[in-house]
Amino acid sequence: MIAPSDSASRSRPLGASEAASFLTSDEKRAAAGYDALGGRLAERESPSAKYTDDQPRVPAGQSGGGQWTDGGGGGSGSNDGRVRVAQARGGRDRSPILARFPGATPAQEARWAVSDAWARDAIARARRLDPNWRPTPEFSQTIEGEIRANEAQAREAEARLQELHRDAIPNTNPDWGVNRLTKELYDRGFSLDGPTRAPGLQYENSSGATVRIMERPRQRYRTDSDQKHYNSFYYRYRPGKGKPEGSHITIPDKPQKD
């Protein structure tokens, strides 16, 4: 029998012996003409060896609590009674979520960070249009519950945004202030019709759409739409000739530039 060269040994398929699950890894390698790897490496190849219930973790309450350790029994220097953390730690201790949930895994920590950023952004956008709106408060005891709560709040905020912008001019950004919105109307072929009776201006275009930008009224009726009063301006959009106007859409206030 000719011993396989190095390159051939790397590329040679193990063939039928690979599928023979009753053989150990070393037996399969021997059947294909390779050297045995030794018990320790063979153990590592086994998927069942990748996770064991009794693999030690850093105790709760300690820095890096809950993380896997190397068990302290494998190599030299590990029998000194100290626990060595297996993962790279890269500043995890500084994460605020770890202070609340010390057992959180890095994956959970990352998912929490994503859900937290999503929720913060969506809530901020909704509250720019409706400053009085708040998401339903959610409390949880676990990091998974915390992630679900963040996602629920983000979805709630996005639903609120959609509701606020239901009758909006298509392809406009809810964050645009009155100056940007007016500029956009001119860019889209709208022309100024003239002032309205209450302080405001009406714009029309030749395809039949109408936009009325109004100042927030001084008086508030019991039955008024809240969107008239959230910010200094609101608008109403009629999508085509003769069609009824949509509901009130608030226009977010923007800081005045000097």
Next chain:
Amino acid sequence: MIDSTEMKKRIFAALEEAGNEHADALLNTVIDPTGDPTEPAMFERCLRELFADGLIVMGTVCIPRGRESLTDEEGLAEIGKISAHYKFHPSDGIWLDSRFGGPPYYQTPEPEVILTDAGFEKSVSVVEKIGHNWWRPKR
């Protein structure tokens, strides 16, 4: 079909914010159009009565010329043309004034309904009591 008292209340509520509105758009706002020819006929009658009571006047508006006022005679004559010229468009479910085809729209002066000061006071009292859009389904 609603009665003329209810239609007038709706007209006031619809005009409260802006104080003016294209006549055909106003009709489509205050009813849920079905194409029944009594709809523009009743609208015309309501406008005529409101005009006679000094609560509204008529004007015209278009993109090239903006807003222009009409004399009382011209305004009444404009109201009188409504039921003759309004055509129902089933695809959109709205009434449109057939004299103003398009697009392009709003190139020639089109009639609009404008609240007078007395009409504005009346519209404020209607909105205070009943609110806006009470006839539309809540979304």
